[in-house]
Amino acid sequence: MTKGTIVLTPFPFTDLSTVKRRPEVIVSSSEKPGDDVIVAFISSRITEPTRETEYTLEIDHPDFKDTGFKKRSVFKPEN
Template identity: 40%
Template sequence: MFTMKIRRGDIVLVVYPFTDLSSSKKRPAIVISRDLDNRRLDNVILLPITTKLFHRGEETEVLIIKDSDEGKGTGLKIDSVIVGV
């Protein structure tokens, strides 16, 4: 069995299905579940990350500038937005 050590704040690639379920695509997401839960459970809580910057300004969204100090450590290749609920 393969086990990844996933921590809160990690950016991971997730396979998201298209709305019509005809296919899927890998997309980045950020882990927001607690590290304690990540170690003991089979599931983690994620928020999707998008490059669609028209979402900017919502209270539940966080802009990541790829060339900023914070953005450089993410591995993201394009400025992106973490999409909250």
């Protein structure tokens, strides 16, 4: 897993009844198998104004199409 890669990860519902695949970005990883990987949450639910620690992925950014997202989204390293 490479730093900056967007991945889909299964997240359980609060009541643990089922899971939903959610996008995350890899923030830190190791090349060693079995080591921990640090990820950050990505959401299309954006609260305005965004926090200083949040980064908005704008639709009009030249690389937005490469993300695979359909909506403006926010990268939340602290949630």
